[in-house]
Every structure is written in C-alpha cells, then in structure tokens.
Amino acid sequence: MNNPPALEQLIDALRCLPGVGPKSALRMAYYLLQRDRKGANSLALSMQNALQVLGHCTLCNNFSESAICPLCTSEKRDATQLCVVEMPTDLMMMEQTHSYTGMYFVLMGRLSPLDGIGPKEINLDKLIKRAQDGANNQGQVKEVILATNYTVEGEATAHYISELLKTRGIAVSRIARGLPMGGEIEYVDSGTLSMALLGRKQL
Amino acid sequence: MNNPPALEQLIDALRCLPGVGPKSALRMAYYLLQRDRKGANSLALSMQNALQVLGHCTLCNNFSESAICPLCTSEKRDATQLCVVEMPTDLMMMEQTHSYTGMYFVLMGRLSPLDGIGPKEINLDKLIKRAQDGANNQGQVKEVILATNYTVEGEATAHYISELLKTRGIAVSRIARGLPMGGEIEYVDSGTLSMALLGRKQL
Numbered sequence: 001m002n003n004p005p006a007l008e009q010l011i012d013a014l015r016c017l018p019g020v021g022p023k024s025a026l027r028m029a030y031y032l033l034q035r036d037r038k039g040a041n042s043l044a045l046s047m048q049n050a051l052q053v054l055g056h057c058t059l060c061n062n063f064s065e066s067a068i069c070p071l072c073t074s075e076k077r078d079a080t081q082l083c084v085v086e087m088p089t090d091l092m093m094m095e096q097t098h099s100y101t102g103m104y105f106v107l108m109g110r111l112s113p114l115d116g117i118g119p120k121e122i123n124l125d126k127l128i129k130r131a132q133d134g135a136n137n138q139g140q141v142k143e144v145i146l147a148t149n150y151t152v153e154g155e156a157t158a159h160y161i162s163e164l165l166k167t168r169g170i171a172v173s174r175i176a177r178g179l180p181m182g183g184e185i186e187y188v189d190s191g192t193l194s195m196a197l198l199g200r201k202q203l
Numbered sequence: 204m205n206n207p208p209a210l211e212q213l214i215d216a217l218r219c220l221p222g223v224g225p226k227s228a229l230r231m232a233y234y235l236l237q238r239d240r241k242g243a244n245s246l247a248l249s250m251q252n253a254l255q256v257l258g259h260c261t262l263c264n265n266f267s268e269s270a271i272c273p274l275c276t277s278e279k280r281d282a283t284q285l286c287v288v289e290m291p292t293d294l295m296m297m298e299q300t301h302s303y304t305g306m307y308f309v310l311m312g313r314l315s316p317l318d319g320i321g322p323k324e325i326n327l328d329k330l331i332k333r334a335q336d337g338a339n340n341q342g343q344v345k346e347v348i349l350a351t352n353y354t355v356e357g358e359a360t361a362h363y364i365s366e367l368l369k370t371r372g373i374a375v376s377r378i379a380r381g382l383p384m385g386g387e388i389e390y391v392d393s394g395t396l397s398m399a400l401l402g403r404k405q406l
Contacts, residue, residue, distance in 0.1 A: 003291065004268045010253040016242030017220075018234045024222070026292060029253070031221045033266060034311050037254055039219030044250040047235070047243055050213040054236055063236060065207045088206065089229060108237050 007033070059130060061123050062088055062106040071104065078102045080142040082131055084161060086110050086149060094147060102145070105130055110148060111157040122157070124164065131170050146174045210236070262333060264326050265291055265309040274307065281305045283345040285334055287364060289313050289352060297350060305348070308333055313351060314360040325360070327367065334373050349377045 002008070007029060014025035032040035056062065057069035071077065081102025085091050091104050107122040119125075131144050144165055148154035162172045178196035179188055188196075205211065210232060217228035235243035259265065260272035274280065284305025288294050294307050310325040322328075334347050347368055351357035365375045381399035382391055391399075 002295075004257060004266055004272075006249070006253045006256045006268055007266050009249045013242070013246040013249040016235070016239050016246055017231050019227070019230075027222075028220050030290065030292075030311075032219070032250070033253065033257055036219050039216070040250055041254055043216040043219055044247040044254075046209070046212045046216040047247040050209045050232070050236065051240055051244055051247075053209045054207060063207055063210050065209055069207075087233065089233075092206075108233075 056108075060104045060106055061108060061126055062091060062104065076101070079140040081145060082141045082143070083145045083147050084127065085147045086154060086157070090147065090149075103141075107148070107157070110151075110153045111160055112153050119160070124161065127161065128164060128168065131165055132168060141170070143171045143173060146172060150177055259311075263307045263309055264311060264329055265294060265307065279304070282343040284348060285344045285346070286348045286350050287330065288350045289357060289360070293350065293352075306344075310351070310360070313354075313356045314363055315356050322363070327364065330364065331367060331371065334368055335371060344373070346374045346376060349375060353380055 003011070010033075011022070011025045011029045014020055014028050015022065017025075020028070032043075053065050054063050055065075055067075057064040057072055058067050059072040060069060062069055062071070078101045081100075082105055083094060083100060083102055084105045084107065085094065086107050086109065088106055088108075091106055094100050094104070105127050107124075107127070109117050109122045111117060111119065111122060131141050133141060144161075146158040146161060148158045148161075158174055162174070165172045176199060177192070178199055179185070179192065183192075185193065206214070213236075214225070214228045214232045217223055217231050218225065220228075223231070235246075256268050257266050258268075258270075260267040260275055261270055262275040263272060265272055265274070281304045284303075285308055286297060286303060286305055287308045287310065288297060289310050289312065291309055291311075294309055297303050297307070308330050310327075310330070312320050312325045314320060314322065314325060334344050336344060347364075349361040349364060351361045351364075361377055365377070368375045379402060380395070381402055382388070382395065386395075388396065
C-alpha cells in the first residue's frame with residue numbers, strides 16, 4: 001500500500017533541498033504533517049514570498065529586495081574599494097570584523113568545473129563591468145580585494161579573476177593567509193605554516 | 204549588513220524542518236534561491252497541497268486523502284486482525300513482507316514522556332475505539348498485533364497498549380524477537396540472543 005499521491009509529491013519535492021535524500025524527505029514530510037502544520041504552512045508562504053520579492057542587486061549581486069541593495073546605496077561606504085566574496089555569508093563575516101568599509105561583489109559561488117560552474121555561473125561579466133566602472137567614467141573603484149576562500153576552488157577563482165582584471169589594468173589584491181589569531185606553531189598544519197613563512201612581513 | 208527581510212524569513216521558516224539548524228537553513232535558502240527556484244516553487248506548492256488534502260484515515264489513522272483510506276476500504280483484507288505500528292513507514296515495511304493481510308492502526312509516534320508525547324498524542328483513544336468495534340457491534344477485530352519497535356520507547360508503548368486492551372477483553376499479541384534472518388550466534392548481541400533463548404519454541 002503506497003502513500004497518498006499528495007504525500008508522495010511532497011516527499012519528492014522536499015528532495016530538492018540540498019543534503020536531503022529519500023529517507024530525510026520522508027521524515028520531514030511526516031514530521032511537518034503530524035507535528036508542525038503551522039510551520040509547514042508558513043514555510044510554504046515565505047518560500048513563495050522570497051521567490052517573488054528576492055532578486056540580485058545590480059551592483060553587488062547579493063540577494064536584494066530592491067534593484068540596488070541598501071549597502072550599495074549607502075553614502076558611508078568607501079566606493080574606491082571592491083571586495084569580492086563567494087557567498088552572502090562571507091560578506092556578513094567581513095562586515096562583522098568592522099574593519100572594512102568598502103563595497104562588495106558577491107559571486108554566489110566559486111569556479112568549479114566538475115559541478116558545471118564556470119565563469120558565467122559566478123557572474124564574472126557583471127564583476128568586470130562593476131570593477132571597470134572605476135577605470136573610465138565614474139572613476140571610483142581603485143582596488144579589487146579578492147576574499148574568496150583559501151580552498152582549491154576559491155584559490156582557482158581568485159587566480160582567474162585576478163588575471164581577468166589585471167589585463168584590464170585594475171589593481172587587484174588578495175586577503176592574507178597565515179596563522180590564525182591565537183594560532184600556535186606547534187599545532188598549525190604545515191601548509192598554513194609554510195604560507196605564513198612565505199608571506200612574512202618586514203617589521 | 205543583514206540579509207533582506209524576505210530571505211531572513213525564509214531561513215527562519217526552513218528551521219521548522221526536523222534536523223535543520225541555522226547553518227543548514229541558510230545553506231538551503233541560498234541554494235534554492237540561487238540554483239533551484241523551480242524546485243523551491245514546486246516544494247511550496249506541494250506543501251500547501253499536502254496540507255490541504257491530507258488528513259488521517261478515521262479507521263487506521265494513517266495519512267489519507269479520503270476519510271477512509273484505500274487499505275481500510277479494501278475487501279481483500281482480513282478484518283479480524285489489527286496490526287498496530289508506530290509510523291506509516293512501518294506499515295509499508297509490513298506490507299512489503301507480503302505475509303500480513305489484516306488491517307492496520309498507525310499510532311503516528313510512540314510514547315515518549317520526555318518529548319511530551321503521551322497517550323493522547325499517539326491517538327490511543329482512537330485505537331481502543333477501533334479495536335473495540337470488534338468486541339461489540341461489528342464483531343470483527345479478534346486480535347490486535349503490536350508491531351511497535353523493539354526500542355525502549357516502542358516496548359513501553361506496546362506494554363501500555365496491551366494493558367489497555369487486555370482490561371477490555373481484547374486479545375493482544377506482540378511480534379516475535381530473536382535472531383534476524385542470516386543471523387550468526389557468534390556476532391549477534393547478547394540482548395538479542397537472550398531474548399531468542401527465552402522465546403524458544405518447541406519443535
């Protein structure tokens with residue numbers, strides 16, 4: 001005896017969530033229908049609302065409800081710096097440091113050819129356009145800071161972007177790597193330590 | 204700089220899913236909005252549809268689109284046996300054995316006082332009513348087979364139900380426990396082995 005069609009359909013639809021397989025989807029469907037119908041309804045509604053109102057900021061490419069997001073319209077930000085991050089979470093982490101006041105560009109991903117994510121998927125055209133706004137007319141962006149992750153894919157992405165921008169005469173920098181705060185040489189991995197050595201600074 | 208309100212709301216709503224915390228919810232929201240808007244939309248729609256059309260079968264308490272589910276209306280089932288299971292998945296597993304042709308009652312949970320799940324939450328009133336339909340008027344249910352899990356909670360549930368039904372003069376049985384198919388005595392845990400010993404059958 002199978003599940004009713006509406007339930008099968010819900011289980012199937014839940015599998016579009018990342019990291020959710022058939023067993024989790026089944027568990028989620030039972031849970032929602034049995035114990036949290038109110039939550040399920042509000043989930044459905046906020047999903048539809050989000051799909052309807054959320055687009056990408058035309059300048060920074062972050063999720064935004066307006067054509068240009070509040071951060072990009074802010075007068076308080078330093079328009080000469082453009083920090084490139086992979087995801088909105090990275091942007092939020094940068095903001096939490098309170099040590100960066102420039103603008104952002106959110107790639108919404110990283111180069112990952114195996115997953116079919118190439119330069120087009122991470123909006124590099126848009127990034128070049130945004131960075132070049134400085135070179136000619138508006139004369140604002142003076143430096144692009146690459147703050148992609150120090151993973152293989154993040155590194156490849158940073159390298160690719162730096163090549164693209166340097167050929168267009170735009171100054172590019174990359175966030176430093178080295179020992180983390182409170183890091184002890186005894187316990188740090190050798191890759192990090194060798195990078196910290198190579199990147200040493202004269203005092 | 205925070206996420207736009209619609210995004211925050213979606214992230215918050217996703218947390219109603221079991222096993223989904225703030226980090227997973229964030230990842231899911233980004234993924235859906237960035238890579239699978241179609242899937243997100245169909246998820247929202249099938250959730251609303253499921254909430255609207257799915258209720259519980261008045262007889263077996265399983266999820267059903269009609270007041271009485273197809274299994275309960277089936278002429279081919281043996282109405283003298285009533286098998287009590289915890290979840291719809293357990294019912295499906297029982298059906299897959301092809302060795303049971305009776306009716307079912309789905310508790311939709313198990314007694315678990317620590318999680319606030321008592322007799323009322325697992326519909327024991329409904330079960331008693333269903334089982335007693337045999338004792339007086341319709342005269343059908345002759346045996347209630349308890350097929351809850353052999354976990355602490357499943358065992359407690361079975362014990363509780365058996366006490367309830369026996370005082371009402373209804374015959375109750377419990378599925379056997381012992382070595383699994385292909386089980387080797389050398390590798391089985393001692394709890395299972397001692398239960399297999401206690402439950403030995405004369406040949």
